Amino acid sequence: MSVLTRHPRYCLLLICVLLGAFFMLSTPSFPAGSLRPGSSISKVLADEDRLYDEALKARQELVEKWGPTDEDVASFPEPQTGYFYTLWDFFLPVFRCPHLVQRVGTLGDGGKWVCGLDRIARQSKPCTIYSFGINGESSFEAALLEAAPHCEVWGYDFSVTSFGPEIANVSALDARGHFFSYALSGDDAPHATPPRFTLQSLMQQNGHDFIDILKVDIESWEFESLDAFVDAFIPSPSYEAHHPHAAPAELPVLPVGQLQLEIHAWGQNGEFKRFRKWWERLENAGLRPFWTEPNLVYINLVRGSKPDLAEYSFMNIRGNHALVSDRY
Structure with missing residues (x-):
């Protein structure tokens, strides 16, 4: 048996x-980070945004705890106060990118977190990258060009004369790079020294109506520059406040897929009330933070300084681009 x-x-x-x-x-x-066939990106994004709304309520509760108003909140409390928070605790990256998230570029200062690069690399339309703040180091931009052969990058930095060696010394990449010694600003002054332009003006000059990946690292000028950019495309105050029943497809769209941003919360820009108003303008424009990391290199170099530099990555939940569309 x-x-x-x-x-x-x-x-x-x-x-x-x-x-x-x-x-x-x-x-x-x-692949890790990809959606299974049959799942809808729009549904995932809607679910994530509902969770994000809960985080906004928690933000207000935290303000009331430590404030109780915006005017009363110190962005970086002095040690003797016994307040256990910093500015960044109010603005957590609680939105989940529904695609593969990866760090692109060198380790340490210079690399950035990107959402859905594999999708951008496969999209049928040409890919456009804008990078502000080169400073002689282009590992991030070079890695993007290597991953997505149909991408081109427009780089801007008035403090240097070219991309870093990662692009400048590689002819195949340099052929897809376009560099200008301009400053990004909240207004246009083409005859100033250095010449400065708004982002929307540069897009018009280059004949672009959309930016797939936008990197901004411009030593605190991001506040006025992004204010001007949002002003050009998103009515203020919030469109949603005046159109509470508008469907997502009816909301105004910022012409960018994602934003890699170093925030310099220095001086007045770092005051909590002012910062919160600026940040929430980005949120009202459809940008959702999905990653952050503090700039610990800066903290280490400037010992005893406040942790007022942080890297954030945002995705735009509106429009019709590779990160939000089932067809790209």
């Missing part, structure tokens, strides 16, 4: 093991 005949439970166990193995082998695998 066989073991299976004498012990039916072994036969049942063997069948379960075989069925499990068959299921595992026959189930298709998907």
Whole structure:
């Protein structure tokens, strides 16, 4: 008599093991961070935004705890106050990018966190990258160009004369790079020294109506520059406040897919009330933070300084681009 005949439970166990193995082998695998076929990006984004709304309520509760008003909140409390928070605790990256998230570029200062680069690399339309703040180091921009051969990058930095060696010394990449010694600003002054332009003016000069990846690292000028950019496309105050029943497709759209931003919360820009108003303008424009990391290199170099520099990555939840569309 066989073991299976004498012990039916072994036969049942063997069948379960075989069925499990068959299921595992026959189930298709998907890259990390990708959506399974049949899932809808729009539904995932809607679910994430509902969770994000809960984070906004928690932000207000934190203000009331430590304030109780915006005017009363210190962005970086002095140690003797015993207040256990910093500015960044009010603005957490609680939105989840529904695609692969990866750090692109060099480790340490210079690399950035990007959402859905694999999707951008596969999209059918040309890919446009803008990078403000080069400072002689272009590992981030070079890695993007290598990952997505149909991308081109427009770089701007008045403190240097070219991209860093990661692009300048690689002819195949340099051919897809366009560099200008201009400053990004909240107004246009083409005859100033250095020449300065708004982002919307530069897009018009270059014939672009959309930026897939926008990197901004411009030593606190991001506040007025992004204010001007949002002003050009998003009515203020919030469109949603005046159109509470508007569908997402009806909301005004900022022409950018994602934003990699170093924030310099220095001086007046770092005052809590002022900062919160600026930040919430980005949120009202459809930008959602999905990643952050403090600039610890800066903290280490300037010992005893406040942790007032932080890297954030945002995705735009509106429009029709690779991060929000099932067809790209």
